[in-house]
Amino acid sequence: MTTDNEKQLKKMKVRMPPSPTGYMHIGTVRMALFNYLYASQHDGQIVMRMEDTDRERSKKEFADDIIDGLRWLGLGWDEGPYYQSQRGEIYKRYLQRLLDENKAYWCFCSQDELEAQKQYQMSRGEAPIYSGKCFEMPRAQAEELIRQGRKAVVRFRGSKKKIAFNDIVRGRIEFDCSLTGDFVIAKDLDNALYNFTVVVDDCEMGITHVIRGEDHISNTPKQILVQEALGIEMPVYAHLPIVMGADRSKLSKRHGAVAITEYRRQGYLAEALINFTAFLGWNPGTEKEIYSMEELLRDFSLDKVQKGGAVFNPVRLDYLNGLYIRQKTPAQLAELCLPYFIEAGLVSKEGQDYKNRQTAEIIEPGFLEKIVAYQQPRLKKLSEIVDLSGYFFTGQLDYDKDLLKWKDATLKEIADALDELINLFSKIETGDWGRQKLEEIVMSRIAGFNLAQGKPEKDRGYLLWPLRVALCGQKMSIGPFEMADVLGREKTLKRLMAAKDLASGTSSAETLFDN
Ligand code: GLU
Numbered sequence: 001m002t003t004d005n006e007k008q009l010k011k012m013k014v015r016m017p018p019s020p021t022g023y024m025h026i027g028t029v030r031m032a033l034f035n036y037l038y039a040s041q042h043d044g045q046i047v048m049r050m051e052d053t054d055r056e057r058s059k060k061e062f063a064d065d066i067i068d069g070l071r072w073l074g075l076g077w078d079e080g081p082y083y084q085s086q087r088g089e090i091y092k093r094y095l096q097r098l099l100d101e102n103k104a105y106w107c108f109c110s111q112d113e114l115e116a117q118k119q120y121q122m123s124r125g126e127a128p129i130y131s132g133k134c135f136e137m138p139r140a141q142a143e144e145l146i147r148q149g150r151k152a153v154v155r156f157r158g159s160k161k162k163i164a165f166n167d168i169v170r171g172r173i174e175f176d177c178s179l180t181g182d183f184v185i186a187k188d189l190d191n192a193l194y195n196f197t198v199v200v201d202d203c204e205m206g207i208t209h210v211i212r213g214e215d216h217i218s219n220t221p222k223q224i225l226v227q228e229a230l231g232i233e234m235p236v237y238a239h240l241p242i243v244m245g246a247d248r249s250k251l252s253k254r255h256g257a258v259a260i261t262e263y264r265r266q267g268y269l270a271e272a273l274i275n276f277t278a279f280l281g282w283n284p285g286t287e288k289e290i291y292s293m294e295e296l297l298r299d300f301s302l303d304k305v306q307k308g309g310a311v312f313n314p315v316r317l318d319y320l321n322g323l324y325i326r327q328k329t330p331a332q333l334a335e336l337c338l339p340y341f342i343e344a345g346l347v348s349k350e351g352q353d354y355k356n357r358q359t360a361e362i363i364e365p366g367f368l369e370k371i372v373a374y375q376q377p378r379l380k381k382l383s384e385i386v387d388l389s390g391y392f393f394t395g396q397l398d399y400d401k402d403l404l405k406w407k408d409a410t411l412k413e414i415a416d417a418l419d420e421l422i423n424l425f426s427k428i429e430t431g432d433w434g435r436q437k438l439e440e441i442v443m444s445r446i447a448g449f450n451l452a453q454g455k456p457e458k459d460r461g462y463l464l465w466p467l468r469v470a471l472c473g474q475k476m477s478i479g480p481f482e483m484a485d486v487l488g489r490e491k492t493l494k495r496l497m498a499a500k501d502l503a504s505g506t507s508s509a510e511t512l513f514d515n
Contacts, residue, residue, distance in 0.1 A: 012044030014209045015202065016070070016077060019051045020063035023259035026251070026312065027213060027243055028066060029277050032075045034240060035211045037278075037300040047205050048080035053197055055085070069260045073270045074293060079205070084197050091192035094200045094230065095154055095185070099139075103229040104185060106142040106152040107134040129181030130155065154186040156196075156226060163221045168211075168238035169305045175221035183222055195219055199226040202235060211238045211302070238302050241281045242309045256314030267340065267382025272321040281310040290323065318380045325382070330373040334365075337372050337385045344386040346393040358395040367392075367486065374482045388478075392486055397473035397495065401502045406465035414466050415504035420445070421467055422496050428489065435485040442467070442481070470499030 014035040018028045039046045048067070052058035067081060098104035107130075109117075118128040134142070135157060146152060160178040167173050185196035192200075198219075202210065217239050227234055245255030263273060275291050282305050284291075291299070328336065338354075341347040347354050347363060354363045371389050372379075379385060391397065404414045424441050442463060449456035467480040471492065477483060484492040 012042045012208050013206050014039045015047045015049055015207050017049045017051045018066050021057040023261055024066045024069040030280050032070055033277050036075045046077040048077040049082045052085045088190050092189050104154050104156050105135050107155040108152045127179050153184045155182045156185045158182045163224050168302045195222045199223050203232040207235050209236045214239045214242050243280050243312055244309045251312050268321050269324045272324045275320050276317045281305050322380045325379050330369040333372040334368040337382055340383050340386050356393050370486045374478045391472040399473035404466045404469045404503050406461045411503045415500050417463050417466050418496055418500035430489050433489045435481045438484050439481040470496050
């Protein structure tokens with residue numbers, strides 16, 4: 001027998017074996033990430049293998065989604081993808097070998113028979129395991145029945161012994177196989193099942209380390225028995241703790257967990273998802289919480305993976321995503337946000353140029369950069385950029401004139417305030433236009449409000465509120481000077497004039513046009 005130490009010396013090879021029965025979820029990312037980190041740290045190889053033997057539930061669409069998602073996350077592999085659905089001949093060869101060596105046998109028992117047996121055993125307080133009845137049937141007789149077309153499964157001849165293995169995460173694990181019985185390893189020669197295919201593939205592909213979710217621990221003794229029957233060396237195991245919701249139940253949509261494609265669509269960054277996933281079961285034992293892939297490759301260690309369940313916290317994911325968004329330069333962020341502007345119908349690409357869909361104006365590169373730079377502090381996910389910034393793209397601001405009113409000011413006073421802003425802003429040359437300049441001018445005007453009984457005659461909202469509403473037509477926005485900076489001199493003045501018309505009633509319609 002080879003010791004664990006000798007196995008370490010052999011070239012390390014791990015596998016990423018997702019089952020494509022649904023879109024990729026966080027558990028698959030965690031499995032892939034931990035394998036990726038461990039293999040990369042040990043100069044090992046990674047095999048990608050699609051475990052698509054469940055023909056009813058496996059779909060190409062899901063396999064493609066997983067492959068695409070892992071690539072997007074930067075979790076690559078060296079070999080594959082292999083598809084188990086295309087490896088039937090290999091499994092058949094190994095099944096045949098076990099049948100020939102009498103380590104597996106044909107079982108003809110019907111579902112009803114098995115169910116009755118199970119009920120009987122349970123009524124006697126015994127563990128429901130297969131009786132071994134068909135093992136008694138002579139091989140020639142079984143082969144004859146198969147030739148006649150009788151349906152039968154292939155059962156592995158189990159053992160009653162105790163099995164132990166060393167798990168990197170959980171230490172020594174022992175199992176009593178007397179409770180396992182003879183288990184089914186294939187529905188027929190062309191349809192081998194998971195506990196069998198996994199052993200054959202891990203052997204054929206030279207896998208040295210199996211790093212997977214804890215839900216597979218109970219499968220491990222069966223797989224070890226199959227390895228022994230085939231004379232295959234046992235890989236090193238590491239079972240990662242279960243990922244669960246805050247209420248400690250199985251993770252689901254209810255806990256805010258959605259498919260990775262959906263996170264990507266909403267504008268979560270790959271870096272944030274990686275950082276988040278790394279902490280699902282691992283932590284460095286220090287205060288450090290922000291980890292780039294380079295840092296994970298340096299600090300990650302399977303020895304520091306916890307045994308207890310890992311709690312999925314969507315609030316933390318949002319926090320991390322915001323943090324990674326804030327690390328982007330305006331140019332990077334504008335590029336990341338562009339697809340959201342396009343999807344929302346705000347921006348279109350015509351020929352070489354991007355255009356504002358509503359005004360048909362060409363969008364200068366600096367325009368989007370300014371918008372995203374001002375929104376950056378509040379963005380938790382990229383998709384939010386659309387709701388936060390739609391008013392920059394519209395050729396038509398639609399709002400009620402009463403929205404312009406600050407406190408108990410009359411519309412006449414608001415029209416005067418807007419007039420004052422128009423006068424102040426008209427004096428600024430295009431070349432001097434900018435957030436700081438605008439702020440200086442307006443704030444010094446505010447500082448000049450006459451003092452009456454020790455208090456200014458008006459508060460700052462008298463100018464700032466109508467400025468805000470005139471520029472975006474709503475209550476919530478980035479700062480008014482930031483908006484004016486994005487819009488530029490001409491559009492800012494136009495929006496102010498339109499607002500003044502609205503407040504003073506000189507505009508017949510309440511719908512205002514920029515152009
Ligand atoms: N295909 C299995 C799954 O997606 C993984 C099997 C294994 O790691 O052994 O859960």
